[in-house]
Amino acid sequence: MKTPGVRLQWSKVGTAGLPSNAAQYDGELVIDNVQESDSGQYRCTVSGDHQFATDDATLNVEPKAQPVMVDPLEQTVNVNEMATFRCWVPGLLSCELKWHKEEVGGELPYGVYQTDGTLKIPHAQLEHAGNYICTASNEYGIGKSPPARLIVKQRK
Helix, strand or coil, X not given: CCCCCCEEEEEECXXXXXXXXXXXXXXXXXXXXXXXXXXXXXXXXXXXXXXXXXXXXXECCCCCCCCCEEECCEEEEECCCCXXXXXXXXXXXXXXXXXXXXXXCCCCCCCCEEXXXXXEECCCCHHHCEEEEEEEEECCEEEECCCEEEEEECCC
């Protein structure tokens, strides 16, 4: 609701005005397509007939989570051959990578192990076939990869 003679103005503290993706409508600050660079203090200034007031609000924008990648997405090996899958998060060096069989929390079968982000199956057996999922976790949360599929064939 507008009050005659009262002016309301939003600004980003430390800059001249507002970012190009921000606008104000009837006293509300609206920021489209929020980016990390939009983080900061925003000030609402109200001025009118010999009166003046300000209040600050803080906007914290968390970085967008990067996808958890696996390579290859599918691999076919014969019984007793080695199979490996690699897991990583582009641009993220510090996170805990963990492999699971069929679903998050699924135990790795006997003979399957992981070193850092690499899943290793030195002597693949028929029971090792299936989907493996990699999770990446850090202080911001947990992400999971698309399934990496292992096909194990019996030699003829």
